Amino acid sequence: MLRLYICTLLALLWQAASVHSAALTHVSRQQCQTSGMHCPAGTIKVSASDKRADFTTVQAAIDSLPNDNSTQTILILAGTYKEQLNVTRAGPITLLGQTHASTDAAQNQVTITWAAANKDSTGQSVDNVFSSVLIVSPTLDASLTGSGTTGYAVPDDTPFGNKDFRAYNIDFTNTWAEYSDGPAHALSFSRANGGFYYCGFYSYQDTVYVGKLGNAYFYKSILAGQTDFLYGFGTAWIQSSDVLLRGCGGGVTAWKGTNTTFPNKYGVYIVDSSVRAANSSVAPSIKGACALGRPWNSQHRSIFARTFEDGSIEASGYIDWVVSGVARYENNVTLMAEYQVYGPGFNATGRVDGGVTTVLGKNGFEPYSEPRKVFQNADGVFGDVRWIDWETVGK
Ligand SMILES: *[C@@H]1O[C@H](CO)[C@@H](O)[C@H](O)[C@H]1NC(C)=O
Ligand SMILES: *[C@@H]1O[C@H](CO)[C@@H](O)[C@H](O)[C@H]1NC(C)=O
Ligand SMILES: *[C@@H]1O[C@H](CO)[C@@H](O)[C@H](O)[C@H]1NC(C)=O
Ligand SMILES: *[C@@H]1O[C@H](CO)[C@@H](O)[C@H](O)[C@H]1NC(C)=O
Ligand SMILES: *[C@@H]1O[C@H](CO)[C@@H](O)[C@H](O)[C@H]1NC(C)=O
Numbered sequence: 001m002l003r004l005y006i007c008t009l010l011a012l013l014w015q016a017a018s019v020h021s022a023a024l025t026h027v028s029r030q031q032c033q034t035s036g037m038h039c040p041a042g043t044i045k046v047s048a049s050d051k052r053a054d055f056t057t058v059q060a061a062i063d064s065l066p067n068d069n070s071t072q073t074i075l076i077l078a079g080t081y082k083e084q085l086n087v088t089r090a091g092p093i094t095l096l097g098q099t100h101a102s103t104d105a106a107q108n109q110v111t112i113t114w115a116a117a118n119k120d121s122t123g124q125s126v127d128n129v130f131s132s133v134l135i136v137s138p139t140l141d142a143s144l145t146g147s148g149t150t151g152y153a154v155p156d157d158t159p160f161g162n163k164d165f166r167a168y169n170i171d172f173t174n175t176w177a178e179y180s181d182g183p184a185h186a187l188s189f190s191r192a193n194g195g196f197y198y199c200g201f202y203s204y205q206d207t208v209y210v211g212k213l214g215n216a217y218f219y220k221s222i223l224a225g226q227t228d229f230l231y232g233f234g235t236a237w238i239q240s241s242d243v244l245l246r247g248c249g250g251g252v253t254a255w256k257g258t259n260t261t262f263p264n265k266y267g268v269y270i271v272d273s274s275v276r277a278a279n280s281s282v283a284p285s286i287k288g289a290c291a292l293g294r295p296w297n298s299q300h301r302s303i304f305a306r307t308f309e310d311g312s313i314e315a316s317g318y319i320d321w322v323v324s325g326v327a328r329y330e331n332n333v334t335l336m337a338e339y340q341v342y343g344p345g346f347n348a349t350g351r352v353d354g355g356v357t358t359v360l361g362k363n364g365f366e367p368y369s370e371p372r373k374v375f376q377n378a379d380g381v382f383g384d385v386r387w388i389d390w391e392t393v394g395k
């Protein structure tokens with residue numbers, strides 16, 4: 001009897017989720033994620049097993065969305081979804097992961113997983129984008145990494161993609177190998193604006209790619225990898241997050257700058273975060289061995305600010321990248337920096353001796369000290385950061 005009552009109640013709650021028309025505030029979002037209540041009207045539900053859901057795969061839900069500017073929300077129920085996701089539409093999209101702990105990425109209950117590196121089934125190498133768990137980009141061309149100092153030349157008439165992509169409490173896991181074995185993207189994000197809140201990104205090499213004209217903001221998220229695992233051409237701001245070292249290789253950051261007709265601040269900014277060994281088993285084997293980053297080209301820009309660094313970090317901080325005898329680090333062009341970092345990973349003598357790490361003072365960091373100062377639109381204009389969920393971020 002009680003059981004029947006609970007089932008009926010749950011079914012009613014479920015229906016309430018479909019008809020409620022409240023705006024997606026911080027509180028209603030959390031209620032939607034934890035109980036299915038107060039979801040925005042028209043929220044599409046995905047579950048591999050729950051018959052009441054609209055779709056069994058996340059990509060089917062994404063494909064069902066109109067190709068217009070409307071705001072759309074997809075609630076993904078707890079579970080593991082083995083699929084690659086590809087978002088091309090321009091209109092705002094929010095992906096919500098069901099969770100019982102909406103402010104803790106370590107307890108996420110939704111995982112999107114895929115196992116691929118940059119090789120096809122015959123072992124031929126293919127562009128890194130094909131390894132991705134989640135791709136956000138308007139076209140295939142816009143998402144290609146390419147090679148050489150400038151990467152793939154995206155055609156001039158390529159439109160901008162998603163204007164406001166948001167994901168909450170979702171893990172994106174590329175399980176290709178348990179060590180670096182070629183690029184294995186958890187995320188590929190180009191020509192789009194997007195925020196990831198309490199999300200997890202896991203692979204070993206080239207885990208998070210923020211490509212050309214990509215503006216990606218990460219909040220209280222977990223980014224775990226081994227080699228060059230934060231890389232790209234665009235702009236990434238990683239706020240109050242855990243950058244976890246699953247081994248060492250290359251550097252944590254490997255950015256490639258682009259010449260533009262306007263001054264740009266493309267780069268990766270890791271702020272108020274923690275960079276440390278992924279766990280206590282791996283910690284002894286990587287002591288003093290992991291580089292903060294290396295220049296994918298001379299215009300690399302990355303800054304670790306107000307961030308904890310554990311004893312895994314190399315004495316020099318960053319390292320140079322020498323290819324065919326040519327060093328990529330260029331004095332006054334390459335910016336591989338730290339600002340007010342702390343913890344055993346910071347060795348002041350080591351930084352000076354290494355000769356490639358810039359330790360910034362207050363004035364040096366000032367031009368990069370807030371998301372609105374670094375995120376730019378396609379024409380180089382700074383300051384439009386309305387696509388960041390400021391209510392959740394609390395600033
Ligand atoms: C979406 O909005 C942009 C302007 O922001 C407009 O140029 C475009 O035509 C709109 N797209 C659709 C499909 O309505
Ligand atoms: C993503 O979807 C678009 C549109 O269908 C397609 O053109 C593109 O090739 C897809 N990207 C990848 C990497 O498969
Ligand atoms: C950018 O311009 C500088 C100066 O002209 C040049 O040395 C560098 O190779 C260019 N970089 C790219 C990625 O095109
Ligand atoms: C610790 O991290 C390493 C690297 O990711 C992994 O191989 C290992 O399984 C982890 N150990 C534990 C106990 O979680
Ligand atoms: C670095 O570049 C700036 C402006 O381009 C210039 O004013 C400054 O003298 C340069 N510093 C060094 C050490 O070359």
Ligand SMILES: *[C@@H]1O[C@H](CO)[C@@H](O)[C@H](O)[C@H]1NC(C)=O
Binds near residue numbers: 315347351353354
């Ligand atoms: C700091 O770096 C220097 C090399 O520049 C090294 O000699 C020294 O042992 C390092 N200190 C620690 C505590 O690792």
